[in-house]
Amino acid sequence: MIILLGGQKGGAGKSTIACNLAGMLTNAGKDVILVDSDSQRSASRWSGERKTEHSDLPKVNSTQQIDMDVDDALVDFDRRFDYVIVDAAGRDSRELATALLVCHIVLMPFRPSSFDILTLPHMVTLIKASRRVNTKLKALAFVNSAPTNTQNIDTLSAREAIGEFSEFITLLNTTIYDRRIYRDSMAEGLTATEMPDKSSSAVAAKIEMEKLLAEILNEAS
Numbered sequence: 001m002i003i004l005l006g007g008q009k010g011g012a013g014k015s016t017i018a019c020n021l022a023g024m025l026t027n028a029g030k031d032v033i034l035v036d037s038d039s040q041r042s043a044s045r046w047s048g049e050r051k052t053e054h055s056d057l058p059k060v061n062s063t064q065q066i067d068m069d070v071d072d073a074l075v076d077f078d079r080r081f082d083y084v085i086v087d088a089a090g091r092d093s094r095e096l097a098t099a100l101l102v103c104h105i106v107l108m109p110f111r112p113s114s115f116d117i118l119t120l121p122h123m124v125t126l127i128k129a130s131r132r133v134n135t136k137l138k139a140l141a142f143v144n145s146a147p148t149n150t151q152n153i154d155t156l157s158a159r160e161a162i163g164e165f166s167e168f169i170t171l172l173n174t175t176i177y178d179r180r181i182y183r184d185s186m187a188e189g190l191t192a193t194e195m196p197d198k199s200s201s202a203v204a205a206k207i208e209m210e211k212l213l214a215e216i217l218n219e220a221s
C-alpha cells in the first residue's frame with residue numbers, strides 16, 4: 001500500500017503527517033518505509049533523530065528519492081513493505097507527479113486558510129490526469145492545524161470548500177488541530193502518540209492522530 005502525502009501548498013503538514021503515520025504503523029508491527037521525496041529532507045531528519053536519540057523505539061526505515069521520477073522505486077518498495085509512506089515536496093514537483101501515477105492513496109492536508117484551499121482546483125486537475133493511468137487512485141483530504149478555539153469558523157469553511165470537490169476527493173471526518181505537540185514531536189523524532197506529554201491537548205492529539213490513521217486504513221480497505 002503506497003500512501004502519498006501530497007498537495008501543492010507548502011507547510012500544510014505533509015511531513016508531519018507522513019512521519020506520524022510511518023511511526024504509528026511501525027509501532028503496530030507493520031513493515032514500513034518512509035520515502036522522503038522533498039529536498040527539505042524533514043522526514044529524513046525526523047527518522048535520523050529517532051534512530052540516534054530513541055534507539056529503544058522501533059526504527060522507522062527511511063530512504064530519499066529526490067530530484068527524480070519515483071514511480072518505479074515506489075512500486076518496488078510496495079512489493080517489499082506493507083506500507084510505503086511518501087512525503088512529497090509542496091509544489092508541482094516531478095516527485096509528486098510521478099508518485100501520483102502509482103500510489104494507492106493521496107492524502108492531502110489543508111490548513112484552514114483560503115490560500116491553501118485555493119490550490120484545490122489544481123490538485124483536482126492533477127488527480128484527474130493521474131487517474132487516467134492510476135485508475136484506482138483514492139484522494140483523501142483533511143483539515144490540519146485547525147484552530148482549537150471553538151468559536152472559530154475557519155475549519156467549517158475549509159470543510160465546505162473541500163466538500164465542493166467531493167466527486168474527486170473524499171473529505172475525512174477527522175480534523176487535526178493546531179497543537180504544539182506536533183511541532184515538538186517532529187523535532188524529537190517521535191510520533192505525537194509517543195510523546196510523554198500528558199496535557200489535555202497532548203491527549204487530544206494522540207486520539208485525533210489514531211482516528212486519522214484508522215480512517216485512512218478504513219478507506220484503504
Ligand SMILES: Nc1ncnc2c1ncn2[C@@H]1O[C@H](COP(=O)(O)OP(=O)(O)OP(=O)(O)O)[C@@H](O)[C@H]1O
Binds near residue numbers: 012017088089184
Ligand atoms: N497540526 C499541527 N499543529 C501544529 N503545528 C503543526 C501541525 N502540523 C504541522 N505543523 C507545523 O507546521 C510546520 C509545517 O509542517 P510540515 O513541515 O509538516 O508541512 P509540509 O507540508 O511538509 O511543508 P513543506 O511543503 O514545506 O514540505 C512545521 O513546523 C510543523 O511542525
Ligand SMILES: [Mg+2]
Binds near residue numbers: 038040042087088
Ligand atoms: Mg515537508
